[in-house]
Amino acid sequence: MDHHYHQYVEFGLKREDSIDSNDRKGDENNNNLDLKRGSWTVEEDFTLMNHIALHGEGRWNSLARSAGLKRTGKSCRLRWLNYLRPDVRRGNITLEEQLLILQLHSRWGNRWSKIAQYLPGRTDNEIKNYWRTRVQKQAKQLKCDVNSKEFKDTLHYLWIPRLVERIQASSNSNSNNQVNVQQTNDNIIITNNNNIINNNNIVPNMNFTQENYSSTTTTSSENSVGTQISDMSDNCYTNYPLNQGDYGEILISPTGDYFQHGGIFYDNNHHQNMNQLFLDDNVCDNMWNIDDMLFLQQQLN
DNA sequence: AAATGGTTCAACCGCACAATG
């Protein structure tokens, strides 16, 4: 079970790092000695959400000041974009998302924000973390550099086909959206009904040979490199220690129509996206279907 | 039960660039 809100554990400073030079400049007229760092509290989150709901986002330094937050503008921006923003998706990275990340990274490298543009609701930070904690970890276990040809081959010939296989397998359990995967000498073609996805449109230099692809589709996670490739999709993002109720009980009215903090009530009809932040777990699963992949293909063309 | 080591991910930093005046 995934939850939208993680835990709040600290109400004080965790870090006493020096302040970013730009932030220092930006806050010279403020009292930067009061600047707070470290984890955001529930109160701070609602102050920020309140302020943005009323005044919009942007101009983060002045926003931080006028909202009364003892934070840098940068910190407010980051908190909003990576966490509080209503359309931030949380929870498991789906198979389709994993496939996209691998493909787009092979095309653009560490252009996290660019990659994130193609994964709605995912932040560059989250994708970067996924890459570092999952993909780089695999490279480490294979005892090869993440940028080496050896590892890239492993990605292309083993990992990605395995993902495609799993996507196909999961689609087979849904008879309304069956996916077929065919391979040519040059690329993989994913189809559902009359639609076609040609992976060459996504990653021009990613080719799969018949031999490589067929071998991986029949040997599951075993592979010819001699090292076990763990199944990334099974162990990611499983630890969300705080129940959503721990947060929601504070905020959501018994009817679910309003939530409130500090005496300010929010009309669910006008801020339903914010409530969705706490309530909607269902959105997270199967968001990317084959039609979305087709849409992506069109966008990339 | 306690210690230790590994993992995760939110938050930070420094820098580059854009916008503004």
Place this chain on the structure above:
DNA sequence: CCATTGTGCGGTTGAACCATT
């Protein structure tokens, strides 16, 4: 132009969590 301020990005950190001993 130049200086200042604001924004965005990629890399890095470290507290909390988890697994193992």
